[in-house]
Amino acid sequence: xxxxxxxxxxxxxxxxxxxxxxxxxxxxxxxxxxxxxxxxxxxxxxxxxxxxxxxxxxxxxxxxxxxxxxxxxxxxxxxxxxxxxxxxxxxxxxxxxxxxxxxxxxxxxxxxxxxxxxxxxxxxxxxxxxxxxxxxxxxxxxxxxxxxxxxxxxxxxxxxxxxxxxxxxxxxxxxxxxxxxxxxxxxxxxxxxxxxxxxxxxxxxxxxxxxxxxxxxxxxxxxxxxxxxxxxxxxxxxxxxxxxxxxxxxxxxxxxxxxxxxxxxxxxxxxxxxxxxxxxxxxxxxxxxxxxxxxxxxxxxxxxxxxxxxxxxxxxxxxxxxxxxxxxxxxxxxxxxxxxxxxxxxxxxxxxxxxxxxxxxxxxxxxxxxxxxxxxxxxxxxxxxxxxxxxxxxxx
Amino acid sequence: xxxxxxxxxxxxxxxxxxxxxxxxxxxxxxxxxxxxxxxxxxxxxxxxxxxxxxxxxxxxxxxxxxxxxxxxxxxxxxxxxxxxxxxxxxxxxxxxxxxxxxxxxxxxxxxxxxxxxxxxxxxxxxxxxxxxxxxxxxxxxxxxxxxxxxxxxxxxxxxxxxxxxxxxxxxxxxxxxxxxxxxxxxxxxxxxxxxxxxxxxxxxxxxxxxxxxxxxxxxxxxxxxxxxxxxxxxxxxxxxxxxxxxxxxxxxxxxxxxxxxxxxxxxxxxxxxxxxxxxxxxxxxxxxxxxxxxxxxxxxxxxxxxxxxxxxxxxxxxxxxxxxxxxxxxxxxxxxxxxxxxxxxxxxxxxxxxxxxxxxxxxxxxxxxxxxxxxxxxxxxxxxxxxxxxxx
Numbered sequence: 001x002x003x004x005x006x007x008x009x010x011x012x013x014x015x016x017x018x019x020x021x022x023x024x025x026x027x028x029x030x031x032x033x034x035x036x037x038x039x040x041x042x043x044x045x046x047x048x049x050x051x052x053x054x055x056x057x058x059x060x061x062x063x064x065x066x067x068x069x070x071x072x073x074x075x076x077x078x079x080x081x082x083x084x085x086x087x088x089x090x091x092x093x094x095x096x097x098x099x100x101x102x103x104x105x106x107x108x109x110x111x112x113x114x115x116x117x118x119x120x121x122x123x124x125x126x127x128x129x130x131x132x133x134x135x136x137x138x139x140x141x142x143x144x145x146x147x148x149x150x151x152x153x154x155x156x157x158x159x160x161x162x163x164x165x166x167x168x169x170x171x172x173x174x175x176x177x178x179x180x181x182x183x184x185x186x187x188x189x190x191x192x193x194x195x196x197x198x199x200x201x202x203x204x205x206x207x208x209x210x211x212x213x214x215x216x217x218x219x220x221x222x223x224x225x226x227x228x229x230x231x232x233x234x235x236x237x238x239x240x241x242x243x244x245x246x247x248x249x250x251x252x253x254x255x256x257x258x259x260x261x262x263x264x265x266x267x268x269x270x271x272x273x274x275x276x277x278x279x280x281x282x283x284x285x286x287x288x289x290x291x292x293x294x295x296x297x298x299x300x301x302x303x304x305x306x307x308x309x310x311x312x313x314x315x316x317x318x319x320x321x322x323x324x325x326x327x328x329x330x331x332x333x334x335x336x337x338x339x340x341x342x343x344x345x346x347x348x349x350x351x352x353x354x355x356x357x358x359x360x361x362x363x364x365x366x367x368x369x370x371x372x373x374x375x376x377x378x379x380x381x382x383x384x385x386x387x388x389x390x391x392x393x394x395x396x
Numbered sequence: 397x398x399x400x401x402x403x404x405x406x407x408x409x410x411x412x413x414x415x416x417x418x419x420x421x422x423x424x425x426x427x428x429x430x431x432x433x434x435x436x437x438x439x440x441x442x443x444x445x446x447x448x449x450x451x452x453x454x455x456x457x458x459x460x461x462x463x464x465x466x467x468x469x470x471x472x473x474x475x476x477x478x479x480x481x482x483x484x485x486x487x488x489x490x491x492x493x494x495x496x497x498x499x500x501x502x503x504x505x506x507x508x509x510x511x512x513x514x515x516x517x518x519x520x521x522x523x524x525x526x527x528x529x530x531x532x533x534x535x536x537x538x539x540x541x542x543x544x545x546x547x548x549x550x551x552x553x554x555x556x557x558x559x560x561x562x563x564x565x566x567x568x569x570x571x572x573x574x575x576x577x578x579x580x581x582x583x584x585x586x587x588x589x590x591x592x593x594x595x596x597x598x599x600x601x602x603x604x605x606x607x608x609x610x611x612x613x614x615x616x617x618x619x620x621x622x623x624x625x626x627x628x629x630x631x632x633x634x635x636x637x638x639x640x641x642x643x644x645x646x647x648x649x650x651x652x653x654x655x656x657x658x659x660x661x662x663x664x665x666x667x668x669x670x671x672x673x674x675x676x677x678x679x680x681x682x683x684x685x686x687x688x689x690x691x692x693x694x695x696x697x698x699x700x701x702x703x704x705x706x707x708x709x710x711x712x713x714x715x716x717x718x719x720x721x722x723x724x725x726x727x728x729x730x731x732x733x734x735x736x737x738x739x740x741x742x743x744x745x746x747x748x749x750x751x752x753x754x755x756x757x758x759x760x761x762x763x764x765x766x767x768x769x770x771x772x773x774x775x776x777x778x779x780x781x782x783x784x785x786x787x788x
């Protein structure tokens with residue numbers, strides 16, 4: 001598949017508490033922008049994959065919103081990685097040759113549920129059949145999962161609490177500064193270091209500002225073969241690598257699981273890099289979009305993605321490696337910390353920033369001479385994460 | 397674009413016993429279906445490179461059930477077509493060359509919902525005509541098509557009831573030949589015609605039962621399949637069409653056909669190179685959630701002329717010894733409807749018919765078999781038509 005599949009147009013809604021808009025409205029906002037960017041019409045779309053965790057395929061939400069007629073539509077569901085998995089299904093279909101031009105789109109309106117986090121028991125609940133350690137770990141809220149890893153990580157690598165706190169704080173201030181420069185971000189105000197450290201504890205040692213919030217939004221991508229992308233004569237990016245790994249509950253049922261790394265991310269990254277022919281990610285990747293559900297999740301991902309040496313993520317963060325002017329600028333759109341969390345659109349929204357960067361449309365956030373980005377998305381909970389790692393680059 | 401034809405092989409399939417499976421959880425049903433498919437393909441779980449699983453929040457269950465740490469698994473949902481769409485996406489994954497062996501599985505525990513049909517809470521965001529059509533029970537939707545079909549083609553109520561009863565009697569007969577069917581008993585024409593109404597003009601025997609069950613398919617590229625077994629079955633074409641609410645919004649929508657079915661069949665026939673379905677199909681599985689659904693499907697997939705299906709039903713055209721046997725496993729009517737798994741269950745019968753392993757239900761000299769699934773409601777159906785055929 002390497003180098004055969006292109007993304008020829010993307011669109012993304014403004015993130016936020018979008019109470020004045022329906023899911024349809026958000027899909028139109030993102031979908032029409034993607035269709036326009038690709039220089040096509042909705043009649044050119046042959047099939048679509050739709051990420052949304054809150055409605056059934058029954059509602060014809062996507063085909064109705066974008067007037068896709070009687071084309072094929074599949075609803076994809078993969079917890080927090082839903083949007084990214086919709087993209088993957090679209091890549092796979094194009095790579096199989098079944099279709100020329102397809103759409104991957106996702107939407108979520110979690111704020112309608114009245115929560116700033118996931119609704120209780122859904123979608124992470126493992127159900128009443130879980131017992132023992134499985135039930136105890138599985139039923140935790142996402143920040144608790146993050147904190148478990150962080151605590152264990154700090155212990156394993158003997159990171160002093162103050163140093164750990166400084167690294168996390170640096171991630172928050174960096175992402176919120178980036179969000180302030182992103183007109184589509186949900187939070188467009190930078191935060192100071194003391195605001196981060198003095199904000200209420202969410203799950204020790206994470207504060208509220210270390211955690212992303214559920215916000216409404218939609219994103220869409222037009223996926224096609226590279227040959228078709230050339231014919232459309234629009235700026236496009238190429239999918240160089242794609243790796244996916246889903247856990248089988250190891251983290252919840254094995255005593256040997258060590259909570260200092262997320263195996264799903266590590267394995268997905270290995271697969272994506274192998275496909276893209278990348279042997280030294282820290283050297284060959286110029287930009288990263290990491291799934292920062294919490295700063296702790298982001299910190300661990302640097303190591304699992306091979307962007308920082310094992311046990312050295314804190315040092316690399318404090319060294320400024322992932323700042324806009326650093327070695328590998330990360331979450332230049334503000335990350336989930338600024339854009340919130342929308343399961344149906346999450347991976348798509350993250351890819352949108354890579355698309356802008358690689359087509360030289362990122363404005364004041366533009367990274368000079370960027371060749372290749374890695375986009376990382378995770379859904380699920382300890383032991384049953386699904387991690388997706390995409391490597392995208394400029395056309396050769 | 398490149399046709400899917402002959403690029404994907406089925407190397408194994410399995411289904412659970414369908415029924416009121418109070419003793420089995422969702423994971424147990426997945427395990428039962430997957431185990432049968434793995435045994436059929438004579439492979440081990442570790443041979444699987446990727447998984448596709450049907451149903452919301454079901455993604456992580458497959459790895460858990462099969463002890464498959466860290467293979468990629470995707471969850472898909474497409475209402476009552478979920479199983480067939482999971483199969484379709486797994487087929488694309490195989491055809492793309494990314495994976496050698498891919499598993500597609502789904503299970504449904506409909507009985508746990510405590511309702512005998514699908515609980516239709518309605519969608520508060522719909523308004524006007526859309527709300528009227530959309531927010532109703534599922535039998536009511538199909539009752540609309542039965543009423544309109546009768547009116548449009550000038551059939552009397554008695555003629556319609558006779559036709560629908562013949563379909564129910566046929567499927568019940570076929571169900572007696574299927575040890576995994578939920579209902580394994582014959583019914584009479586009188587039973588069907590005189591049954592209590594569920595949603596006029598549909599009676600009890602016009603409606604399938606939502607029930608517990610699971611199904612699984614294992615797919616591979618033909619060059620891989622060849623190393624595993626001689627009698628693998630090939631995918632000849634897959635079409636999917638999803639509605640865009642036209643049936644709920646447009647006055648022109650005529651309620652005598654399902655446009656999604658027509659579009660899906662056209663795509664699948666195009667890929668399979670089938671020009672004359674009546675001459676070229678040996679066996680067909682149609683989504684008979686309701687008898688009228690099967691009736692209209694005959695015409696939508698082109699095995700009966702428009703408005704003429706009742707005549708063919710009367711002739712016994714779709715019975716086991718007819719021209720084109722339909723729903724030889726008993727259909728949804730008798731095997732039941734474990735929603736996410738049903739599409740795979742339909743494919744399972746087609747697979748065995750093409751392979752020649754359908755036992756007492758075997759149709760002679762099967763070449764192409766068509767399996768159809770239809771999910772959703774008026775205006776937002778998702779129809780899948782998959783055509784299977786023998787190797788080489």
